[in-house]
Amino acid sequence: MNPNGPTPPTGSPAAGFSSPQMAIVLASGNAERLLTFSTLVSGAAALGYEVMIFASYWGLDAFRAGKPEGHPPLEPGHGPEGERLREILRDRKVPSWKTILRSAKAIGNVGIFACSQSLEVLGLDRRDLDPLVDDVMGIASFVDRTRGAQATYFI
Amino acid sequence: MSDESPAPGPKTPDERPPATRVVDARGAWCPGPLMELIAAIQEESPGAHIEVLSSDQGSRQDIPMWVQKAGHELVRMDKENGFDRYVVRKTH
Amino acid sequence: MKRIVVLGGGIGGTTVANRIQRLLSREVEQGQVEISVVDKEGIHAYQPGYLMVVFDKMRPEETRQEESRLLHRSIRLVKEEVSKIDAAGKKLLLAGGRSLPYDILVIATGSVLHPELCPGFAEGAHSFYDLDNAVKLRDQLRQFSGGRIVVTVAGMPYKCPVAPLEVTFMLDDYLRSRGLRDKSEIHYTYPIPRVFGIETVAPVMQRLMTERGIQTHTPFNVQKVEAASRRLVGVEGESLDYDLLIGIPPHRGADVIAVSGLGDKGNWVPTDKFTLRAENQNDIYVLGDATNIAISKAGSTADYEAETVAQSVAAQARGLPPSARYEGRVYCWIMTGLAQATYIKFDYQHPPHPPTPSFAHYWNKMIYNRVYWDMTARAMF
Numbered sequence: 001m002n003p004n005g006p007t008p009p010t011g012s013p014a015a016g017f018s019s020p021q022m023a024i025v026l027a028s029g030n031a032e033r034l035l036t037f038s039t040l041v042s043g044a045a046a047l048g049y050e051v052m053i054f055a056s057y058w059g060l061d062a063f064r065a066g067k068p069e070g071h072p073p074l075e076p077g078h079g080p081e082g083e084r085l086r087e088i089l090r091d092r093k094v095p096s097w098k099t100i101l102r103s104a105k106a107i108g109n110v111g112i113f114a115c116s117q118s119l120e121v122l123g124l125d126r127r128d129l130d131p132l133v134d135d136v137m138g139i140a141s142f143v144d145r146t147r148g149a150q151a152t153y154f155i
Numbered sequence: 156m157s158d159e160s161p162a163p164g165p166k167t168p169d170e171r172p173p174a175t176r177v178v179d180a181r182g183a184w185c186p187g188p189l190m191e192l193i194a195a196i197q198e199e200s201p202g203a204h205i206e207v208l209s210s211d212q213g214s215r216q217d218i219p220m221w222v223q224k225a226g227h228e229l230v231r232m233d234k235e236n237g238f239d240r241y242v243v244r245k246t247h
Numbered sequence: 248m249k250r251i252v253v254l255g256g257g258i259g260g261t262t263v264a265n266r267i268q269r270l271l272s273r274e275v276e277q278g279q280v281e282i283s284v285v286d287k288e289g290i291h292a293y294q295p296g297y298l299m300v301v302f303d304k305m306r307p308e309e310t311r312q313e314e315s316r317l318l319h320r321s322i323r324l325v326k327e328e329v330s331k332i333d334a335a336g337k338k339l340l341l342a343g344g345r346s347l348p349y350d351i352l353v354i355a356t357g358s359v360l361h362p363e364l365c366p367g368f369a370e371g372a373h374s375f376y377d378l379d380n381a382v383k384l385r386d387q388l389r390q391f392s393g394g395r396i397v398v399t400v401a402g403m404p405y406k407c408p409v410a411p412l413e414v415t416f417m418l419d420d421y422l423r424s425r426g427l428r429d430k431s432e433i434h435y436t437y438p439i440p441r442v443f444g445i446e447t448v449a450p451v452m453q454r455l456m457t458e459r460g461i462q463t464h465t466p467f468n469v470q471k472v473e474a475a476s477r478r479l480v481g482v483e484g485e486s487l488d489y490d491l492l493i494g495i496p497p498h499r500g501a502d503v504i505a506v507s508g509l510g511d512k513g514n515w516v517p518t519d520k521f522t523l524r525a526e527n528q529n530d531i532y533v534l535g536d537a538t539n540i541a542i543s544k545a546g547s548t549a550d551y552e553a554e555t556v557a558q559s560v561a562a563q564a565r566g567l568p569p570s571a572r573y574e575g576r577v578y579c580w581i582m583t584g585l586a587q588a589t590y591i592k593f594d595y596q597h598p599p600h601p602p603t604p605s606f607a608h609y610w611n612k613m614i615y616n617r618v619y620w621d622m623t624a625r626a627m628f
Contacts, residue, residue, distance in 0.1 A: 016451035017589065018600035048602050107606045176511065179520065182575060182595035183541035185408050187444035191541045193468065194403035197497075198512035213446050217439065221466060224483055 019109065022049045023146035024153045029058030031071040031089070034097035037155045042100050044151070045108025052149070054142045055133070056115035059155070061122060062097075063114065063130045070096055101132065113137040171242060172230060175203035181210040181238050188241075189217045196227065196245050203245045204230065210238040218243070249280045249564045252339060252347060254329060254503075255355035256286030256314040258623065259535030259549035263353055265626035266557035268319045271564060275321050280564055283323040285339065285347065289314045293619060295546060297381040298410060301388065302417055302585060305616070307378055317624045332507035334528050351530050351560050354509075354516055356501035358406050358536035358544060364497040365401040371474030372401070372494035375414065384493065388421070393430030394490030397479055400438055401469045402497025404513070406536050406544035408444060409591070411437065412452055413582040414493060419459050420584040433460075434487055436467035436479070447598045448591055455583060455604075469494070498544075500537055515539035520595075521572045523556050530563075532556045543577050550623055551576040580612040588612050 022044045026037055044051050055063055062072065071089055074082055088094075104110055114129060114136045126136055137145075146152070178195055180188035188209035195205045207218065215232075218241050222229045230242040251267060253260045264284045274280040296310030315324050328342040338348040360376055362368045375381040398415050415435050422428040435442060435456060441449040442456060442463055456463055467481045472492065479487045500514030509525065510516050517526040518538035525531040534556050535549035542548055552573050559569030575595030581604075582588045588609040591599035602608070621627045 016454055017603040019602040045605070046607055048605065048607060050603050107610065109603045109605050178541060180541040184445045184447070184593055184598045185443075185543045185577070185591075186404060186541070187439070187446075188541070189439050190403055190444050193438055194513065197402060211446070220440065224466065225468070 019048055019050045020151070021146060021149040022051045022151040022153070023142075023149040024051065024053045024155060025142075026053055026055045026059030026062075026155050027057050028155055029062045030073055030075040031097070032075055032085075033155050034062055034072060035094070035100070038097040038100035038104065040153065040155075041110055042104040045104040045110055048108070049151070050109045051104075051111070052142070052146050053110065053112045054115060054137065054139070055112065056118040056139075057122070060114050060118045060124075060129075063112070063133050064124065065128055065130050067130075069098065072097075098130075098132070105132065111135075113142060115139065171233075172204045172244075174206040174242070175199055177206045177208070179208045181208050183209075183211075187211070188214045189221055192218060192241070192243060193221070196225075196243070199245055201245050201247055205243050205245065207241045207243065208235075208238050209241065214239065214241070248278065249274075249350045250348060251280060251282045251351045251353070251560060251564065252349035253282070253284045253353045253355060254332070254339065255357055255501075255535075255537070256284050256289065256291055256318075256324070257355060257357050257535065257549070258291075258546045259357070259537075259553055260284055260286065260353070260355035261291060261314065261317050261624050262550055262626050263355065263534060263553035263556050263560075264322050265317075265319055265624075266553060267560050267564075268322055269626060270557055270561035274564070281323065282321070283325055283347065284314070284318060285325045285327065285329055285341075286314055287326065287328045289324060289326040291317055291624065292378070293616070294376075295407070296616065297375050297378060298413060298417070298582070299616070300378070300381045301375045301385045301414070302421055303385065304585070304613075307382060310378060312620060312624075317620065319625075329503050330506065332503060332509060334507065334509065334531060337530065349530075351563060352532070353556055353560065354504075354525065354531060354533045354537050355535050355549070356504060356537045358404075358498045359501055359514075360496045361402075361499050362496040364499075365469055365472065365494075367472030367474050368401050368469075368494060368496055371472035371477065372399075372492045372496075374494055374496055375410075376406075376496060387491065391427070391491060393427050395432040395434065395488065396491045396493065397434045397436065397487050397489040398493050399436045399467070399469055399479060400495045401472075402495075403438060404544055405495045405498050407579075408543050408545065409579050409581045411435070411495060412443060415461060416455070416459070416583045417585055418493075419461060420587075424585065428460075432462065434462045434464060434489075436464045436469075436481070436487070438466055438468045440466045445591065445593075445599060447600055451601065452581075498536075504537065511539055513539070520575070522559065522569070523552055523573055524559075524569075532560060542575060543579065545577055545579050547576075547578040551578075580608065580615075582609065582612070584609075 178191045180191045228244040233240045253264045291314045293310045296305045299305035330342045331340040338346045373384045443449040470480045470482045504510035504514045516533045518533040520540045534552035536544040555571045555573040558571035562569045578592045580590045583604040589601040589604040593599040
């Protein structure tokens with residue numbers, strides 16, 4: 001969140017402001033998908049979208065506190081091409097997905113919510129999560145809060 | 156001839172008092188018809204008749220309510236084509 | 248030769264002069280058209296910067312620029328005071344004694360602050376509508392150690408309708424950043440029964456204020472400021488004690504408008520809201536705060552109006568019918584924190600729907616503050 005100001009409201013239909021909304025369900029934890037995810041959030045936030053994110057399973061696990069800062073593992077099964085991708089990410093100094101997500105949160109309206117069910121299945125507690133996560137939410141609430149979203153994504 | 160007092164509501168245009176000032180606030184979201192009225196009242200002298208034209212639904216509550224609270228007189232309100240005309244007399 | 252005279256070198260006068268020059272560049276170059284801007288001080292002020300000065304986000308020097316550096320080199324800058332506009336004789340009478348004839352006149356004389364019209368205001372209220380007072384308020388805030396702050400509007404109309412909202416939200420954020428919010432109360436008053444004029448905007452602003460613990464008092468029209476006892480008295484019967492009072496002073500149109508017999512009781516010039524021609528006058532256009540149009544007195548209003556006026560003036564100078572129309576466009580950022588903002592964008596047909604406040608919108612505003620000089624004042628775009 002923006003360190004320089006009060007917390008901007010999210011869930012704009014309730015707060016009365018008028019911004020387009022983007023809803024993302026994040027269920028993946030590998031580098032390629034998380035980088036795509038963060039870049040998407042970043043672009044949307046810069047355009048003034050309210051971005052609502054629901055993290056479940058490996059997407060939620062990616063937000064576990066204490067994970068190393070760099071790139072998580074790549075998607076397996078891509079053979080030598082996959083290995084090359086890892087080198088490219090390193091040589092080109094591509095920022096980590098978390099760095100990109102933090103910037104997005106600093107400039108725009110981004111809400112990150114942990115799936116309550118995944119939390120339980122993974123044996124995690126709210127306190128085990130990175131401070132980037134705003135709150136815990138059930139899937140029904142998320143669906144309800146994002147019912148008017150102009151853009152929806154499943155990653 | 157009956158004893159009733161004249162019916163309230165729109166009179167014919169010739170029965171409208173001559174306007175000291177007409178404020179055309181149609182399509183004025185900001186500052187808005189009521190604020191334009193308050194500004195005109197501040198600038199005019201007591202006894203002045205100020206007409207405000209408003210296409211804004213909210214004015215129908217706002218203007219009569221404020222006029223009463225501030226102690227002025229809402230002389231009449233006419234519904235015209237796509238807007239309302241409020242005639243307010245500054246009493247003090 | 249056609250003489251086009253612009254009275255006033257603020258945002259309206261400067262952009263309209265530069266735009267007319269752009270449209271008539273060939274005629275100007277060939278000496279068939281002469282454009283002049285009359286401005287007594289010849290200093291162009293970026294007024295939105297004053298609020299930024301209060302919170303140390305801009306330095307005072309950054310809010311001013313020499314008018315001569317903003318006008319196209321072919322435009323004459325006349326740094327003299329105008330004592331009267333002789334509309335019948337189509338000339339300006341300058342204070343020094345000579346006169347400046349015109350074929351087409353654009354009045355862009357803005358609005359003038361009149362704190363004396365509100366009893367006790369000058370003695371008891373701080374303000375930020377001129378640079379000196381903005382600096383004073385900045386220094387006062389640096390010494391503030393907690394207490395009750397009241398924000399009020401002491402007369403209507405006033406320029407920059409969103410400013411009372413902005414100073415309130417920025418104060419809240421500022422006090423939090425200094426750890427003083429718990430020791431302070433912020434009270435916001437407004438003359439109508441809601442916190443802002445526009446109905447599509449007022450509810451969301453009220454909600455933000457409630458969330459941040461800002462107490463609102465509406466409607467509240469100021470009767471007087473009792474400076475000695477530090478009390479703000481409203482005509483509706485409510486009074487508010489304060490430790491620090493921040494007020495928007497009463498405004499009127501420029502004195503020269505009254506002297507010239509061109510204005511209404513507030514010294515605003517009756518103007519057609521679409522063509523921007525002065526009513527009952529020939530060859531006079533009016534833009535910016537100087538008009539009597541029921542629209543926000545904002546910089547963006549003057550800027551958009553200047554587009555229309557420039558086109559009409561250029562057409563008229565060429566002997567063509569001036570058919571440009573201003574559709575009521577306005578665009579205002581609203582600061583909702585020290586580094587957070589939203590904006591409202593509207594016209595005569597469409598009310599605004601502000602987007603969710605964010606740092607991104609604040610950033611856009613800060614960038615605009617820098618590019619204002621080239622993009623807007625010099626009319627590069």
